[in-house]
Amino acid sequence: MKNMKAIFMKQIIDTLKNKTVFIQFLMFPIMAIIMEKAVRLEDMPEHFFAKLFAVMFIGMAPLTCMSTIISEEKEKNTLRALMMSNVKPWQYLISIGTYIFLMCMVGTAVFAVLGEYDGKEVVIFLLTMISGIILSELIGAVIGVYARNQMASTSVTMPVMMIFSFVPMLSMFNETIKKYAGIIYSQQISDLINGIGSSEVPFEVTSENMIVIAANFVIGVILFAVIYKKKGLE
Amino acid sequence: MEITIKADNIEKSFGSKKVLDGISFQVRKGQIFGLLGPSGAGKTTLIKILTGQLACDGGSGVINGVDTHKLTGEDHKGFGIMMDNFGVYDRLSCYENLKVFAQIYDVQEDGILNALKKVGLEKAKKTPAEKLSKGMRSRLRLARVFMTDPDILFLDEPTSGLDPATANEIHNMMLAEKEKGKTIFLTTHTMSEAEKLCDYLVMLNEGKIAEQGQPQEICRRYDHQRMLKIHLWDGSDMQLPHDENAAEEVAALIKNGRMETIHTTEPNLETVFMELTGKELDV
Numbered sequence: 001m002k003n004m005k006a007i008f009m010k011q012i013i014d015t016l017k018n019k020t021v022f023i024q025f026l027m028f029p030i031m032a033i034i035m036e037k038a039v040r041l042e043d044m045p046e047h048f049f050a051k052l053f054a055v056m057f058i059g060m061a062p063l064t065c066m067s068t069i070i071s072e073e074k075e076k077n078t079l080r081a082l083m084m085s086n087v088k089p090w091q092y093l094i095s096i097g098t099y100i101f102l103m104c105m106v107g108t109a110v111f112a113v114l115g116e117y118d119g120k121e122v123v124i125f126l127l128t129m130i131s132g133i134i135l136s137e138l139i140g141a142v143i144g145v146y147a148r149n150q151m152a153s154t155s156v157t158m159p160v161m162m163i164f165s166f167v168p169m170l171s172m173f174n175e176t177i178k179k180y181a182g183i184i185y186s187q188q189i190s191d192l193i194n195g196i197g198s199s200e201v202p203f204e205v206t207s208e209n210m211i212v213i214a215a216n217f218v219i220g221v222i223l224f225a226v227i228y229k230k231k232g233l234e
Numbered sequence: 235m236e237i238t239i240k241a242d243n244i245e246k247s248f249g250s251k252k253v254l255d256g257i258s259f260q261v262r263k264g265q266i267f268g269l270l271g272p273s274g275a276g277k278t279t280l281i282k283i284l285t286g287q288l289a290c291d292g293g294s295g296v297i298n299g300v301d302t303h304k305l306t307g308e309d310h311k312g313f314g315i316m317m318d319n320f321g322v323y324d325r326l327s328c329y330e331n332l333k334v335f336a337q338i339y340d341v342q343e344d345g346i347l348n349a350l351k352k353v354g355l356e357k358a359k360k361t362p363a364e365k366l367s368k369g370m371r372s373r374l375r376l377a378r379v380f381m382t383d384p385d386i387l388f389l390d391e392p393t394s395g396l397d398p399a400t401a402n403e404i405h406n407m408m409l410a411e412k413e414k415g416k417t418i419f420l421t422t423h424t425m426s427e428a429e430k431l432c433d434y435l436v437m438l439n440e441g442k443i444a445e446q447g448q449p450q451e452i453c454r455r456y457d458h459q460r461m462l463k464i465h466l467w468d469g470s471d472m473q474l475p476h477d478e479n480a481a482e483e484v485a486a487l488i489k490n491g492r493m494e495t496i497h498t499t500e501p502n503l504e505t506v507f508m509e510l511t512g513k514e515l516d517v
Contacts, residue, residue: 002337002338002340003337003338005337006334006335006337006338007334009333009334009337010323010326010330010333010334013326013330014323014325014326017325017326017362018325073321076321076322076323076324077317077319077320077321078320078321078322078323080317080319080320080321081317081320081321081335081378082338083287084285084287084315084317084320085310085315085335085338085339086307086310086338087338
């Protein structure tokens with residue numbers, strides 16, 4: 001436990017000095033606050049920007065932060081120093097994952113307030129966001145373990161992040177994209193979030209939502225297992 | 235004297251490449267033990283095996299009486315490791331860097347401060363590591379090892395790429411630790427460092443032990459290389475074998491007044507290593 005606490009505390013201090021990572025946690029919540037307050041259009045769904053940016057936040061922040069932190073530690077050989085100090089790979093991954101999860105939950109709280117959800121809706125919103133954050137962290141970990149250094153990590157993270165973050169937004173305007181976007185978890189999460197607290201779209205968890213999210217999770221776990229077995233953490 | 239590290243016929247391969255082949259030696263308590271060899275000789279792999287970070291394919295390693303396969307977290311506290319490529323957290327200060335590892339090893343506040351003082355970084359404790367010079371970063375990595383006050387220190391090329399003054403400072407730190415009875419397992423490819431510091435040496439080449447013993451003893455074994463190095467008044471140099479056949483020639487040079495200086499050239503670790511392997515060490 002002390003190993004995990006040490007890594008967790010290190011990450012808090014490090015992030016406060018690391019603008020690249022820190023901005024990931026702030027960007028979408030701040031944009032949502034500004035857009036929710038500043039933009040009012042006729043026929044615009046309620047809390048449109050809070051929901052839109054919440055989905056984009058899920059597809060971007062946990063994924064990018066996880067891959068960036070792991071690949072930076074690999075590149076600079078600080079991860080090796082930790083591993084040789086009797087820190088187990090799972091302890092490292094859980095510590096970093098927990099840290100990112102908690103930071104993302106702060107952003108999630110901002111979206112929840114902007115969405116003006118009532119008691120039950122807040123719980124549903126949080127659970128939906130949590131499932132998305134965990135999945136994005138898993139994909140970020142896959143990239144972080146796969147990439148040899150930060151540059152390699154960025155080149156893989158960028159397109160992957162664009163898909164999970166922007167496709168749900170684009171699918172609002174294009175039926176073809178929407179049809180194919182259904183296979184990715186962020187689209188399913190977007191569908192779920194759009195139904196929470198909405199008077200226009202009824203909230204419903206469909207079997208499609210469940211199956212796609214579960215399938216994405218299983219694929220993520222298999223990918224992680226294969227790449228971890230091949231490359232290890234160092 | 236007590237044996238703290240024992241390697242017994244250690245073997246290790248990566249794929250089809252055998253990187254360690256039948257490595258056996260013993261390290262006594264309080265010794266500076268040197269593992270000398272060129273880059274790629276298998277030095278780092280051996281450290282990883284002896285510290286339980288990597289399993290060997292054959293043979294065994296024992297550290298502080300414990301099989302390296304069975305080392306626990308508690309056993310790890312008995313030794314500190316500084317690998318040549320260990321990084322530091324650039325954005326964290328020297329103090330914050332050590333704090334991360336202090337929490338892992340249950341080191342108290344004064345342990346961190348003492349380690350910084352020992353390596354001469356107490357004034358830089360709030361300085362971010364990214365602003366440190368290469369020498370200071372090496373000292374910070376050393377502080378990380380000293381902080382836990384381990385009985386055995388594994389130092390992998392601790393002075394690699396450093397200027398002579400900083401390297402000398404680190405040598406003095408190592409000698410001070412030895413004075414306190416610590417065992418130091420030093421890997422190096424610098425012959426002068428090994429000669430200066432090590433009580434016992436193992437020369438490693440392509441995964442095999444080429445030679446081992448005390449540095450002076452190793453050199454004596456290869457004393458047949460001894461030469462006479464003569465500098466003449468006309469500015470030229472000449473070398474003669476150190477035997478009776480050279481006597482007449484030397485006498486003639488003295489008689490003719492041509493000789494300015496004469497020295498014997500004892501073999502050093504570099505020349506011994508070259509004789510054994512056909513390779514230079516500083517590569």
